[in-house]
Amino acid sequence: MDLRGELLKSIWYAFTALDVEKSGKVSKSQLKVLSHNLYTVLRIPHDPVALEEHFRDDDDGPVSSQGYMPYLNKYILDKVEEGSFVKENFDELCWTLTAKKNYKPDRNGNSAVSHQDAFKLWCLFNFLSEDKYPLVMVPDEVEYLLKKICTAMNVELNSCELDDYLSQEPQGQGGLTVWQFLDMVNSGRFLRGIEQEAISMAVEEVYQEVIEDVLKQGYLWKKGHLRRNWSERWFTLKPNALSYYVSEERKEKKGSIPLDKHCCVEVLPDRDGKRCMFCVKTSSRTYEMSASDTRQRQEWTLAIQTAIRLQAEGKKSLHKDLKQKAAKEEETQRLKQLQEEKERKLQELELLKEAQRQAEMLLQEEEQRRRQQHEEMQRTLEIQLREAEEARASMQAEMVLKEAEAERQRKRILELEDMQERLQEALQQEVKARQDEESVRYAQARLLAEEEEKLKQLMKLKEEQEEYIIKTQLEKQVLKQEMENKNKCLEEAQKQLEEVRVNRQRVDQDVMAAQRKLRQASTNVKHWNVQMNRLMHPIGPGDKRTNASGGGFTGYQPLLSRQDSSLR
Numbered sequence: 001m002d003l004r005g006e007l008l009k010s011i012w013y014a015f016t017a018l019d020v021e022k023s024g025k026v027s028k029s030q031l032k033v034l035s036h037n038l039y040t041v042l043r044i045p046h047d048p049v050a051l052e053e054h055f056r057d058d059d060d061g062p063v064s065s066q067g068y069m070p071y072l073n074k075y076i077l078d079k080v081e082e083g084s085f086v087k088e089n090f091d092e093l094c095w096t097l098t099a100k101k102n103y104k105p106d107r108n109g110n111s112a113v114s115h116q117d118a119f120k121l122w123c124l125f126n127f128l129s130e131d132k133y134p135l136v137m138v139p140d141e142v143e144y145l146l147k148k149i150c151t152a153m154n155v156e157l158n159s160c161e162l163d164d165y166l167s168q169e170p171q172g173q174g175g176l177t178v179w180q181f182l183d184m185v186n187s188g189r190f191l192r193g194i195e196q197e198a199i200s201m202a203v204e205e206v207y208q209e210v211i212e213d214v215l216k217q218g219y220l221w222k223k224g225h226l227r228r229n230w231s232e233r234w235f236t237l238k239p240n241a242l243s244y245y246v247s248e249e250r251k252e253k254k255g256s257i258p259l260d261k262h263c264c265v266e267v268l269p270d271r272d273g274k275r276c277m278f279c280v281k282t283s284s285r286t287y288e289m290s291a292s293d294t295r296q297r298q299e300w301t302l303a304i305q306t307a308i309r310l311q312a313e314g315k316k317s318l319h320k321d322l323k324q325k326a327a328k329e330e331e332t333q334r335l336k337q338l339q340e341e342k343e344r345k346l347q348e349l350e351l352l353k354e355a356q357r358q359a360e361m362l363l364q365e366e367e368q369r370r371r372q373q374h375e376e377m378q379r380t381l382e383i384q385l386r387e388a389e390e391a392r393a394s395m396q397a398e399m400v401l402k403e404a405e406a407e408r409q410r411k412r413i414l415e416l417e418d419m420q421e422r423l424q425e426a427l428q429q430e431v432k433a434r435q436d437e438e439s440v441r442y443a444q445a446r447l448l449a450e451e452e453e454k455l456k457q458l459m460k461l462k463e464e465q466e467e468y469i470i471k472t473q474l475e476k477q478v479l480k481q482e483m484e485n486k487n488k489c490l491e492e493a494q495k496q497l498e499e500v501r502v503n504r505q506r507v508d509q510d511v512m513a514a515q516r517k518l519r520q521a522s523t524n525v526k527h528w529n530v531q532m533n534r535l536m537h538p539i540g541p542g543d544k545r546t547n548a549s550g551g552g553f554t555g556y557q558p559l560l561s562r563q564d565s566s567l568r
Contacts, residue, residue: 003080003082004077004080005131006087006126006127007042007077007080007090008077009126009129009135010090010091010094010095010126011038011072011094012065012133012135013094013095013097013098013126013135013178014034014093014094014097014098015034015065015068016098017097017098017100017101017102018030018031018034018097024064024065025063025064026063026068027063028063031063031068032051034097035051035071035072035075035076036051037093038076038090038093039076041085041086041089041090041093042076042080042084042085042090043084043085044076044079044080045079047075050071050075051075054071054075091119091122091123091126092119095119095122095123099115099118099119099122102179103118103179103182104179104183105118105186106186110188111186112185112186112187112188112191112194112196112199113182113185113186113196113199113200113203114196114200116200117199117200117203117204118182118186120203120204120207120211121181121182121185121203122178122182123207123211124145124206124207124210124211125137125145125178125181126178127210127211128141128144128145128210129141129175129178130175134177135177135178136175136176136177137175137176137178137181138175139166139175139176141175142162142166142175142176142181143157143159143162145206146162146190148206148209148210149199149202149203149206150190150191150202152201152202152205152206153194153198153199153201153202155194157190158190161189161190162190165184165189165190169184205217208236212238213238213239214236214237214238215237215238215239215303215306215307216235216237216299216300216303217234217235217236217237217248218234218235218296218300219232219233219234219235219248219292220232220233220235220244220289220290220291220300221233221274221289221290221291222235222244222287222288222289222290223272223287223288223289223290225285230272230274230290233245233246233254234246234247234248234250235289235300236250237300237303237304237307238307239259239307239310239311239315240258240259240307240311241256241257241258241259242256242257242259242280242287242304242307243255243256243257244256244257257280257282257287258282259280259282259304259307259308259311260282260283260308260311261308261311261312262282262283263280263281263282263283263308263311264280264281264308265278265279265280265281265301265304265305265308266278266279266281267297267301268288274290275290276290276291276292276293276294276296276297277289277290277291277297278290278291278297278300278301280304412535415535416532416535416536419528419531419532419535420532422528423525423528423529423532426521426524426525426528427525429521429524430518430521430522430525433514433517433518433521434518436514436517437511437514437515437517437518440507440510440511440514441511443507443510444504444507444508444511447500447503447504447507448504450500451497451500451501451504454493454496454497454500455497457493458490458493458494458497461486461489461490461493465486465490468483468486
């Protein structure tokens with residue numbers, strides 16, 4: 001951001017402060033006084049003739065910001081020379097005008113910052129705010145500024161609490177105004193438990209760094225050039241010079257070390273009772289200094305090297321250079337986006353033209369196709385109409401035939417229903433025969449089990465007989481009577497076995513009789529199946545009836561086969 005942009009921001013606050021009615025216009029008398037004060041603080045030669053000519057009393061009424069800008073640019077801003085005035089005095093003038101109307105600190109004196117610190121925060125806000133009117137600072141810049149102030153006090157900013165506050169605070173134009181920012185700082189929400197003096201020192205440090213381009217400041221020991229004695233001095237480092245004072249109030253300046261691209265900084269070994277020494281070499285002489293500790297020496301050497309690098313690159317301010325670079329990158333990005341948007345719109349326009357041409361061609365083709373379809377549809381409808389008349393006549397003839405066929409089908413259905421009843425009776429007889437067969441088989445199985453049990457008993461008796469024969473060979477004479485008794489029992493068991501075998505043969509004969517009955521029932525079922533199949537066969541007009549030996553009642557054959565297999 002250039003000097004003109006910085007001045008315009010402060011003047012904008014002064015102009016809006018004079019706009020009491022918030023109509024965007026200020027009376028000519030007030031603008032005359034404002035212009036006179038700007039001449040004074042900017043150290044520009046007064047031009048009373050142009051001032052009176054531009055703001056003469058007439059009936060035009062108050063002047064808007066657009067009406068004031070031509071005079072401001074021509075007679076004030078175009079004549080400003082950087083370095084010829086004290087910018088702090090200029091900012092104080094604009095701050096005095098705007099703070100009187102807009103800044104409202106706590107009346108009980110509970111504000112976190114003093115009036116002077118509020119002025120410095122206002123200057124920092126103007127430096128970091130976007131170059132758009134009304135001036136606002138985006139949340140990222142707010143967080144950056146608060147973090148720098150907290151870092152200067154060696155405290156940590158609560159980012160979550162800040163995000164909550166920013167989400168609840170109404171934001172215009174995508175950011176906070178300076179008065180919302182000062183109210184937030186004065187609320188003490190983010191600087192809770194910190195003394196006002198510590199806050200003031202932190203604000204001063206950040207103000208010195210950002211606004212006055214002080215890269216670093218603090219006490220150092222310096223070796224004299226003529227007397228060669230060591231004196232403690234307050235040093236202030238800016239991009240173009242390293243100045244030193246008697247104390248930190250900077251009322252008595254003792255000297256300055258000019259910095260350019262030919263300067264360098266070197267670390268020196270400890271000597272003369274001094275430690276952490278370093279020197280700054282210029283084209284004319286060498287300055288020896290001593291820091292309080294190694295960390296301070298490293299910070300000072302890095303800061304001085306940064307200042308020398310800025311001089312070598314032709315840059316006057318670190319923060320202004322970063323802001324200008326960010327602004328250029330943002331402008332480049334915006335131009336790139338505009339160019340891409342333009343190319344995209346041109347492509348869309350070409351696509352729309354091409355789409356329009358294709359749409360016209362498609363419309364013509366569609367119109368021709370629709371005309372052809374209409375003609376074809378008309379011809380098709382005429383053909384369909386003739387076919388429909390012919391179909392109606394044929395359908396009437398078919399209806400007569402269908403009615404006769406339906407009557408025959410009704411008679412056939414009645415015959416089939418009667419046949420189905422007889423078939424079900426035959427099936428019930430077959431089921432009963434199968435049940436009888438099952439009962440006979442069950443009796444046969446029972447007799448077989450008894451026969452097997454008798455065989456087991458016979459085998460057991462034989463084993464006992466053999467055992468007795470072996471054991472009683474010596475007692476043969478004594479047990480002969482007992483052996484005869486056993487033989488009698490054996491004969492009786494054999495007789496019983498014969499009886500069981502006779503019973504088994506009788507049961508086998510019953511089973512065979514039941515199987516004959518089952519075969520007879522199956523034959524009857526097949527006969528009825530043939531009759532049913534013959535009746536189910538549809539008879540067409542003019543067809544001859546097939547004889548009984550032809551295709552039988554096949555529709556029921558699978559059902560009967562399945563029933564036969566299940567009964568078996």
